Amino acid sequence: MGKSDNRVDEPTGTEFVGHEWDGIEELNTPLPRWWLYTFYATVVWALVYVILFPAWPLIEKGTEGVLGWTSRGQLAEEMSVADQARASVREEIARVPLERLSDNAPLMQQAVAGGRAAFQVNCVQCHGSGAAGSQDLGYPNLNDDDWLWGGDIRAIEYTLVHGIRQPGDPETRQSIMPSFQGILDEGQVNAVVDHVMSLSGQGPSNAAGAQLFEQNCSICHGPAGQGMRQFGAPNLSDAIWLRGGDRADIRAQILDPKMGMMPKWEDRLDPVTIQMLAAYVHSLGGGEDFVEVAEDPEVEVDEEP
Numbered sequence: 001m002g003k004s005d006n007r008v009d010e011p012t013g014t015e016f017v018g019h020e021w022d023g024i025e026e027l028n029t030p031l032p033r034w035w036l037y038t039f040y041a042t043v044v045w046a047l048v049y050v051i052l053f054p055a056w057p058l059i060e061k062g063t064e065g066v067l068g069w070t071s072r073g074q075l076a077e078e079m080s081v082a083d084q085a086r087a088s089v090r091e092e093i094a095r096v097p098l099e100r101l102s103d104n105a106p107l108m109q110q111a112v113a114g115g116r117a118a119f120q121v122n123c124v125q126c127h128g129s130g131a132a133g134s135q136d137l138g139y140p141n142l143n144d145d146d147w148l149w150g151g152d153i154r155a156i157e158y159t160l161v162h163g164i165r166q167p168g169d170p171e172t173r174q175s176i177m178p179s180f181q182g183i184l185d186e187g188q189v190n191a192v193v194d195h196v197m198s199l200s201g202q203g204p205s206n207a208a209g210a211q212l213f214e215q216n217c218s219i220c221h222g223p224a225g226q227g228m229r230q231f232g233a234p235n236l237s238d239a240i241w242l243r244g245g246d247r248a249d250i251r252a253q254i255l256d257p258k259m260g261m262m263p264k265w266e267d268r269l270d271p272v273t274i275q276m277l278a279a280y281v282h283s284l285g286g287g288e289d290f291v292e293v294a295e296d297p298e299v300e301v302d303e304e305p
Contacts, residue, residue, distance in 0.1 A: 089114070090272045098153055098275050099290040108279060115280025118273050122265070131284055138243050138260045143285045146240040148232045149173050151288040157278040163264030164232075172264060175232030177257035180216070184254075188212055193250050199225040199237045200245065 007016045014027045049055060053065040064070070089110050093101070102108050120129070127133050131142040145151070149159055159173060166172035184192065188208070195209030214223065220233035227235035234242060243249055243258060252258075265274055281287070 094272050111276045111279040112283045115276035118277050145286040152290040153282045160274050161266045164262040166264045181255045
């Protein structure tokens, strides 16, 4: 502020500072007291904060403050509490048989939540964030009611543990679709395609194709094309197709079959995380009820490859 010239503005009674710009003069108006008090309070608060909390960055770390509080320390405490809570839930999940998990609704909800988190980290790369898969790439949709190897929670867990066509795992789910290139001629391939399309209501039946299907395909897909889970053979009589259901797609799969591979997670994830993943996938909409089968060496169980 400039030095006052002792002249006073008559309407306000305030002295002029003696500065003039293009006929406009500045008044020496004092700051409001409330503003000054607020300013002084912020200065005091800043000094107290600098003393109590981390404030000044140094070469290797910042000043610690007399309270010893840090945001990292607070985060570590919160993470520790969360880890303890998760550990308690995980221990409870580990104690409950997987097929009985749904009997405890709150525990099932926690398992599904944990499985959803694990899915987002490990599975979305292939199955997508919504688990809808990709028909172009042959990644199955996990939301529908179609399951190659069984859709109960135990069957899903088995697939997660051992994978599908996983090299080096003797218990992996294993199936193969042979190529009929050179086995069937052009007319026979077209006849089989006609019959396969008729199974899902996409066209009229073909007698020659039905005979060829019975001779070459029914051993895995069944006489009516409804699939056999013990072989991982898909159901051809519904409208759900892993690699497309039009004529060109079916023809390509007969002549040059494509078979995917799913890695086993036994070596990458702990058993409880796999159980939670199984619970989440089972909850997506297509999960089936678990049916306990009596131990009988002659009984084939869908869960085994």
